[in-house]
Amino acid sequence: MKSRLDIKHMTEYLSLIDNNSKIPLDLYQKYNVKRGLRNSDGTGVLVGLTEIGDVHGYIMEEGDKIPVPGRLRYRGYNVEDLVKGFQICGRHGYEETAFLLLFGNIPKPQDLEDFNIDLGARRQLPDTFAEDMILKAPSSNIMNKLARSILALYSFDEKAEDNSIPNVLRQSMELISQFPTIVAYAFQAMEHYFNGKSLYIHTPISNLSTAENFLLMIRPDKKFTPLEAEVLDLALVLHAEHGGGNNSAFSTHVVSSSGTDTYSAIAAAVGSLKGPLHGGAAIRVRGMMEDLMEQVNDWSDESEVIAYLEATLRKEKYDKKGLIYGMGHAVYTLSDPRAVLLKNRAELLSKEAGRSKEFDLYCMVERLSQDIFDKYKKNGKKICANVDFYSGFVYSMLDIPTELYTPIFAVSRIAGWCAHRIEEIVSGGRIIRPAYKNVTSSKQYIKLSER
Template sequence: MKMNEKRDQFLKKYSGIMDTHNRIPLDLYERYNVKRGLRNSDGTGVLVGLTEIGDVHGYIMEEGDKIPVEGVLRYRGIDVKELSKGFQQEKRFGFEETIFLLLFGYLPSSEELSNFNEQIGDFRELPDQFTEDMILKAPSNNIMNKLARSVLAAYSFDDYAEDISVWNMLRQSVKLIAQLPTMAAYAYQAKAYYYMGKSLFIHKPDPSLSTAENLLLMIRPNRKYKDIEAEILDLSLVLHAEHGGGNNSAFSTHVVSSSGTDTYSAIAAAIGSLKGPLHGGANIQVARMMDDIKKHVSDWKSDKEISEYVTKILMKDAFDKKGLIYGMGHAVYTLSDPRAEILKEKARELAASSDRMDEFCLFEKIENLVPGIFQKLKNNDKPLCANVDFYSGFVYSILNIPEDLYTPIFAIARIPGWCAHRVEEIVSGGRIIRPAYKSVSPRVPYSSLKNRG
């Protein structure tokens, strides 16, 4: 839709006024002890709930002091490193058993996993006319928005959409988990056709294949992929599947679910949250930031030249001028992010086998240099580690996955965690989430229309 010049001039005229009337002085947050971002002054999160699904461990508190430690991520009590090592050593895909673990609370037996895989496979295809009416007739330039719309549209195809019994939420969850990769693949194909002038390919999912295999099959024109590509994509899905109840999208799921609304509304809200560049959208921002660094740093081996340009980014003089090094730092992890550590090793292996080792070394140099630069500029000795977004985009690029799909892949991976948190909120929450906001506006008497300036 083209912008209406007359209408938009009217709105732009008042945008400055709107900005002024919505800008709250920072000192008021301190005066009223407001936990901005639901974080305490020491950087720890405000405790607002309990969960048995995911455990994100990045520091310990000792006599009021925050002590940095190596990061650990657990799914239902199981260390994600051990989980990943287990299925990789057995040379099989792990995402489906991770879904089972997150939903049901334990690792499945061989028979349970086989039956569960069959159930997911049966759900992968979209309803009749869904692809044409909901995706192809209304393509979007942003696949995350198309995913949210598709999830909301799925409501109309469910005769029991409002039923929030546990069994029905489970049915809806498994169906959405199975169909989200199909929705994402078709949304990408629609964008490629309508916005990028490419040919349109709509491949049906194969119910006998894993989530990773199906996604690659549906986004490739020739349906072909290498085993190693599917294995690494599967690993990435596992590493992104869950991250505790406090991450922005999972918390969004809790907040929306606490109102008693339907599954489709809750998951669409989570997708909207994940889209943001400070959450799941950070993987695309990392890719764009690195492209910018490559253009402006002539010698990728020079610590001095890299440091100078990174300093410009932090000083808001380069890249998007927001002063952020995307992919560096985390709200919980301090010394390390276990997901980033695993992906980094895969990135190293892939780079070595695809003649992109110089690029990997640039990533590694930036990872090593940023903490020192940050401490020097901000006079802050807070530990700063690479998070999962720092290397994920690089891995996807080597796997020849389009940038448009980086954040949707995050959503495909994270929806099992969202669904588990939704059920947990409905079963155990019991109260609508309603924190307090203090009004700090002055009291103003009403004036009649004729007396206004």
């Protein structure tokens, strides 16, 4: 039988959806509903406790939000101190960060060495997995392929349903190790089957860091510079965790609270991050900046840049949504510590890549945006560049295509997700079930013959 979902029926269905799914905004106010789990002042509704990540960007004083410099802490440690610690020693820090997030303590030298060896031994995928699960079923979207691959790993785990902490920890370490490999192979499959390029499948090297292995696996010649690996490692550290309230971490808590398996919980987190309102910001920043660079003749002319940004807020430029992407954050007000740290390394990388003028343009947009927002929004809100403002620029200098921006986010954030899953299993104890108020009226059933 042929489907009857033609234009006429689709129009009728859409009309029904519009009439029966659109809830009036005044009802949210009437019932004091916290849309998006946000309070009226923009702060998040307190729904849980965590010891993993702490995001601080303002203080509340007599009901007023007072902007302060941003602070991000992992397990109580200031992320700026962590970065300074491993960079002074000239080592990569993502693995140390993953250890801290999982176990709550910074590792001793022998602990870190053992952890690195353990991660290195787990980087390769199960036998036949790459061929059967990735190459034979490629996807034009790497996040889609990542989610499908995570669920497929369930079939390769004899203890997939075991939610004891030792087993979940084992699963977590395997996922942290294998995410870069899955993403790299999914990218190579996409490039080959959808873009007609040669297929390169490079085996990860056990004694290389996560950042080094990722660059090795996505590049045909497997080559990268020490600065490139250092900057990517920094990006991974800065994206590894951001408190329990961000959408994907909260998804991990919600799904884990039901008692489901690790693969289902992490696949749900990947699905959350795939959404452009969560994990896709760096792509939109890069797109906006490329559009700006095409339309502004003189990148050093502030008046031209201001004109573009003002037109953007008037919904006349780029995607016409009235947003300057990369500026502003739900929590940070005066500064995003991740953006500050990444900006410093972006400057060094821009000099090596011969793109200093482009870096200066980013700095100008960051500097001008506050005044432009004040002029058009008139809400007095303090905004700052967030980490996505510079991450896309960094990835472009690393010659990483935009299709990998969000997957790299996932490669980093898997450590935080696993830490939150373990915390939920240990301390949660109750399925997360918020309430929804039903606002439709009671209806009398009518027989089919009488409708």
